[in-house]
Amino acid sequence: MEASYESRITSSLAAAIRHGGEAILSQEGHSRCDYEMITGEWGAYEEMWHTGQLIQGLLAAYRTTGRNEALRHARRAGDWWVGQTFPEEHPLHGYLNGAHGNRLGALINTTTIMDGTPGLFDLTAATGDSVYAQVATDAGAWILDHLYIPEERLSYNIVDAETGEIWRARSPHAQHQGRPFELRFAARPNAEGYLWADMYRFTGEQRYLNAFLEVCDGLIARQSDNGWWMDFEPNDNRAGKIHARFNTWNAEALLEAYDLSGDKKYLQAALRTGEALARIQQSNGVIFYQSYTDGNHDRRSPCGSGTSFAGILWLRLHQLGAGDFADNIRRALDFTLTNQFPLDHPDPNLAGGYLEIRQKESKGHRLKVIFRDISTSFGLRFLSAVHEHVFGSE
Numbered sequence: 001m002e003a004s005y006e007s008r009i010t011s012s013l014a015a016a017i018r019h020g021g022e023a024i025l026s027q028e029g030h031s032r033c034d035y036e037m038i039t040g041e042w043g044a045y046e047e048m049w050h051t052g053q054l055i056q057g058l059l060a061a062y063r064t065t066g067r068n069e070a071l072r073h074a075r076r077a078g079d080w081w082v083g084q085t086f087p088e089e090h091p092l093h094g095y096l097n098g099a100h101g102n103r104l105g106a107l108i109n110t111t112t113i114m115d116g117t118p119g120l121f122d123l124t125a126a127t128g129d130s131v132y133a134q135v136a137t138d139a140g141a142w143i144l145d146h147l148y149i150p151e152e153r154l155s156y157n158i159v160d161a162e163t164g165e166i167w168r169a170r171s172p173h174a175q176h177q178g179r180p181f182e183l184r185f186a187a188r189p190n191a192e193g194y195l196w197a198d199m200y201r202f203t204g205e206q207r208y209l210n211a212f213l214e215v216c217d218g219l220i221a222r223q224s225d226n227g228w229w230m231d232f233e234p235n236d237n238r239a240g241k242i243h244a245r246f247n248t249w250n251a252e253a254l255l256e257a258y259d260l261s262g263d264k265k266y267l268q269a270a271l272r273t274g275e276a277l278a279r280i281q282q283s284n285g286v287i288f289y290q291s292y293t294d295g296n297h298d299r300r301s302p303c304g305s306g307t308s309f310a311g312i313l314w315l316r317l318h319q320l321g322a323g324d325f326a327d328n329i330r331r332a333l334d335f336t337l338t339n340q341f342p343l344d345h346p347d348p349n350l351a352g353g354y355l356e357i358r359q360k361e362s363k364g365h366r367l368k369v370i371f372r373d374i375s376t377s378f379g380l381r382f383l384s385a386v387h388e389h390v391f392g393s394e
Contacts, residue, residue: 001330001390008337009387013061015343016380019352020054021073024373029080035349035371042349043370045102046109048084050373051077052116052193057380059122064384064393071126078123078132081116085135091164094142096135099161104172106161110147113139115192115249121202133202140195144211153218154187175236188232189222191215191253192246197260209260216257219250220269226293227276240293242280244306247273248313255316270313271322277310278328285335289358304339304356304375307332308382315385333386336379354379 026032031050032042055074062070086092098113099106117136124133147155147166158167171185179185196212199205224230228247230237235246251273258266280291287310289301311332314325339355341347349371356375360368387393 001386005333006387006391009383009391010065012337012340013065013380013383013387014067015340015352016354016376016383017058017061017065017067017070017073018343019341019350020058020376020380021069021076023349023351023353024054024376025051025073025077029076031077031373033373035373037347037350037369037371038367040347040349043102046098046100046112048081048096048098049112049116050377051080052119053374053377054380055081055116055119056122057119057377057384059119059126060384061380062126064387066393074119074123075127078120081120082131082135085138092142092159092161094138095146095159096139097161107167107172108159108161110143110155110157110159111188111190111192114143114190114195117193117195118198121198124202133198136195137199137202140199140208143190144196144208148211149187150211150214152183152187153189153214153221154183155190156186157188157190158186171233173233175233175238184231185233189215189219189229189250191219192249194253194256197253197256200260212253213257213261216254216266219254220265223250223269223272227272227274228293230293242291242293244287244289244291244303245309248277248306248309251313252316255313255320258320267320267322271317274310274313274317274323274325277313278325281307281310281328281331283331285331285333289356300357300359302339302355302357304336304354305372305378308336308354308375308378311336311382312378312385315382315389319389329386332382336382340379352376 024031030047031054033044033050035042055077058070058074084097086095096113098108100109120132120136124130156166156168167186176185196208200209228242229250234243251270254266254270281287286302287306288297289303290298311329314329317323318325336354341350341353343351345351354375356372358370362368
């Protein structure tokens with residue numbers, strides 16, 4: 001890779017660190033999530049995983065650039081996470097109040113917690129303060145003890161933050177409505193964020209590793225022939241809809257299983273997903289938020305987070321000598337660098353962020369054009385990973 005990329009990446013990361021800490025994070029320390037570009041208003045939902053992803057991205061950039069403001073912003077966000085623990089008198093004590101918000105209100109998608117936790121372990125590593133990893137570990141232990149179904153290698157996903165009810169036989173998600181109930185509508189692999197793997201590394205407790213490898217074995221058994229996991233939302237096997245990030249999360253977990261076990265079955269399954277992602281990447285490098293198994297795409301949804309996340313997976317596979325993704329990585333990198341809002345952008349809510357746009361129609365046929373904060377979180381991770389691989393860290 002040309003030397004010119006080094007300065008482009010470091011300049012880009014500096015702008016994205018500023019955007020993450022000054023535009024995305026609220027005064028309380030949580031992500032403000034989605035920015036509605038017409039009204040100029042932020043709309044928070046699933047704050048826990050949005051915030052967790054930003055912590056992980058900021059810390060990746062801190063390791064790469066040495067910029068102390070990235071660590072400062074990440075710690076402020078981590079302190080917010082710690083504050084979401086349930087009190088002792090609550091039926092969910094030990095768990096975290098990762099309420100979805102938006103249309104699901106007080107319902108917790110367990111996925112929301114699990115795929116936001118890597119940043120908490122990274123924050124403990126960066127600061128030496130064990131509280132961050134411990135809060136994530138307590139939540140993961142609660143999930144294992146209360147939600148995990150060992151014989152199915154799945155975990156119940158929906159928990160009511162107000163009542164403590166675990167949804168075992170129903171789902172709030174649209175693609176399941178009007179269909180006869182199946183367990184996969186209420187329970188998922190929930191390997192995103194590889195929480196139990198991180199807990200094993202943090203505590204040394206074998207049961208966490210055992211559960212994590214069980215879940216990853218279940219992922220392999222349930223992987224569709226095309227490299228996706230079409231039986232689980234937010235994929236939709238009836239419509240052939242492929243979500244931009246869900247499958248990559250599973251593949252990332254499989255690579256963690258490979259690192260911990262050395263068993264190549266996990267690497268091979270992750271490679272199938274890497275190859276599937278390569279098939280839906282466009283010539284300009286982008287992956288759309290919604291792609292379909294028939295080759296179509298929703299072109300209104302350029303997904304910066306999905307593009308960067310695919311780049312992270314491809315780079316990791318490349319480093320393991322699995323597959324040839326050099327062109328895919330380069331195209332994803334060029335897309336990310338080229339489609340960044342400049343720091344002098346007139347809207348400070350966008351300045352320095354990486355592109356991700358979704359369009360929705362609201363009441364009265366008004367079009368909602370939404371910028372998504374997570375493009376910056378994943379962009380920070382991806383560009384940091386490329387810089388470290390090619391040029392090293394500061």
